[in-house]
Amino acid sequence: MTALVRLWWLVAASGLTIGSGARAATASGQAAATIIRPLTVVATADMDFGTISHAPGSGGSVTVTPGVAGAQFGGGASAGCAGADCAPAHAARFAVKGEPLRNYSIQLPTSVTATGTTTTPGSSAPALTVDHLAVGAAGGGGQPRLDAGGTGQFEVGGTITLPADLPPAHYRASFAVIVSYI
């Protein structure tokens, strides 16, 4: 009877653990990440409308366009000088550096306010608005893209509107551009 009890214990124990040898397996996964250079953007040339004159009693506008040399005049506005006496009008130019062959986007403000400093003592110059800001990436239209060396360029143009009877003044404005990978 003692032997019987001992054997029963053996049967019961064997029922608790089935396939008692450990079965092992290895899974080969991976972790992955892509690290890219940050984008940097530097202004290499300011937006310049040049020297402008306008007819007494009439306003006008001046536009600089990305990729186009010089300025386009509207209304009573015209170039105030010509040739070597004048700095040529042009759009703002920016240089971009980052990860090669990556597309990026450019964000511009909708308008910029330019403040003036008159050249006539005792007079004041009203603020002017530069709007219709437009971007043109070097190399043509489409999505701005860094080249194989990780560099890119783009230009920003706009239109400045001149009210009638504007006193002689020198105008400046600053604006921010934001470039980001897409």
Added chain:
Amino acid sequence: MATAYRFVGMKKLCLINGTFRRLLARPVGQWQRVIALCAVMLTTPSAFAAAPASFVATADQPLRFGTLVTAGGGSRTIGADGSTSNNGVFALGEQAAGPAQFTMTYARASGDTGVYQLIFQVTMPAVPPVSAGGVQGNVSEFTTDLPGVPVLRPGQTAVTTLPACATPTCQVTFHVGGTLTIVRGGGGAALTFPLFLLTSVTAALG
């Protein structure tokens, strides 16, 4: 073939409830032989099963940190639940980030109809750092959504339990998150880290 048939018949003899009453009528010597044979058969089910139990672990998804922009370095953590947090890095949305997914599959021997509690062991070896293109990366601080295993330390073994395995194939699918730490000296790189998972079924309790 005759032997195999006798084994299957003996297995039934061991497991069918009414068998004990028949056994009680036998002499003690015959009892001992029958029980000893039952014990041997129950402990070695593969001796007569057409398909033995098997265990497989698969890597279903990599641990994806995505595309990251960083100046000098930083870190990104992907939780086992898919949550993310960044420190000194900016993630681009072009690549989906997410935890790794693994599946452990235990297939019982054919004809085995019991309900078992499966005990698994999971070990992840240390992941070596990777350097490429002026970028050095390291993956650490692994987390999981395995019950009772919130953290998986490299080299240490974690134990988890599947309480009721009642189907021919029982699976445990779980996720592994981690933290990527980057030092960028310049340039950019695609970093890939091996992620091995050593798993085993240490017990099937019925």
